[in-house]
Amino acid sequence: MTPPPSAVVHPGPDLLAKATAARLVTLLVDAQAARGTAAIVLTGGGIGTSVLGELATAPARDAVDWRRLDVWWGDERFLPRGDPERNETGARSALLDHVNVDPERVHPMPASGDRNGDDAERGADHYARELLAAARPEDHADAPSFDVCLLGIGPDTHVASLFPEQPALYEDERTAVSVHGAPKPPPTRVTLTLPAIRCAREVWLLASGESKADAVRLALADAGPVQVPAAGARGRKRTLFLVDRAAARRLPADLVAPGVL
Numbered sequence: 327m328t329p330p331p332s333a334v335v336h337p338g339p340d341l342l343a344k345a346t347a348a349r350l351v352t353l354l355v356d357a358q359a360a361r362g363t364a365a366i367v368l369t370g371g372g373i374g375t376s377v378l379g380e381l382a383t384a385p386a387r388d389a390v391d392w393r394r395l396d397v398w399w400g401d402e403r404f405l406p407r408g409d410p411e412r413n414e415t416g417a418r419s420a421l422l423d424h425v426n427v428d429p430e431r432v433h434p435m436p437a438s439g440d441r442n443g444d445d446a447e448r449g450a451d452h453y454a455r456e457l458l459a460a461a462r463p464e465d466h467a468d469a470p471s472f473d474v475c476l477l478g479i480g481p482d483t484h485v486a487s488l489f490p491e492q493p494a495l496y497e498d499e500r501t502a503v504s505v506h507g508a509p510k511p512p513p514t515r516v517t518l519t520l521p522a523i524r525c526a527r528e529v530w531l532l533a534s535g536e537s538k539a540d541a542v543r544l545a546l547a548d549a550g551p552v553q554v555p556a557a558g559a560r561g562r563k564r565t566l567f568l569v570d571r572a573a574a575r576r577l578p579a580d581l582v583a584p585g586v587l
């Protein structure tokens with residue numbers, strides 16, 4: 327059974343980003359010690375990219391063997407490679423350009439105009455095949471058992487590019503799909519599905535600022551994932567909400583350590 331989620335509240339966005347980066351160093355070092363390699367799923371968005379920036383300058387960052395890290399993305403805006411709005415572009419300039427990753431182990435999602443042209447559907451199928459090729463028999467799934475999947479939360483409760491009530495949320499087989507008509511620009515995207523996200527040992531949901539307070543409350547309530555996608559993003563071993571005070575403002579007191587809010 328999937329363990330229930332828990333929440334850690336930090337005073338503000340800066341400490342949230344720094345503390346999450348420190349937590350990531352420990353998780354990746356532990357994963358490499360246990361299994362030889364580690365696999366992370368990156369997110370875009372404001373706080374997600376700040377965490378990557380903090381990881382690039384974290385004092386213990388070189389305790390991680392960056393050559394033995396597999397890097398995946400939870401979603402991507404289907405735009406040309408190098409477009410500043412792509413999550414990949416943000417992750418490269420915040421972190422990946424500053425650490426010694428093996429380019430063969432970095433798996434960006436498809437871009438418009440690359441080998442699949444402007445066909446986001448074909449691009450998503452290609453990504454699903456890459457995930458399948460990386461899965462090992464012991465994963466018992468069509469995607470690897472990522473050590474950690476980072477996800478930002480939108481004010482509408484979206485995670486990755488899974489927006490409330492959209493068809494991608496009904497997907498129970500494919501691990502990556504295209505999204506058309508996303509309510510947040512750009513309208514065309516590629517995203518991991520909930521079954522792929524649930525392959526992760528740990529899912530960390532990041533939220534900062536008052537505009538996320540209702541979304542965080544709903545994501546921790548017993549809401550259905552079609553209405554509240556963040557409520558469906560759960561890790562096999564652990565689901566952690568890493569939030570700042572403003573984003574935690576509407577959480578029930580029993581979910582927050584005394585004196586934190």
Ligand SMILES: O=C1O[C@H](COP(=O)(O)O)[C@@H](O)[C@H](O)[C@H]1O
Pocket residue numbers: 369370371372373374400401402403413477478479480481485486487510
């Ligand atoms: O469009 C997206 O938005 C979410 C959340 O972004 P934020 O700036 O509100 O934190 C992000 O997690 C997702 O990866 C991205 O494509």
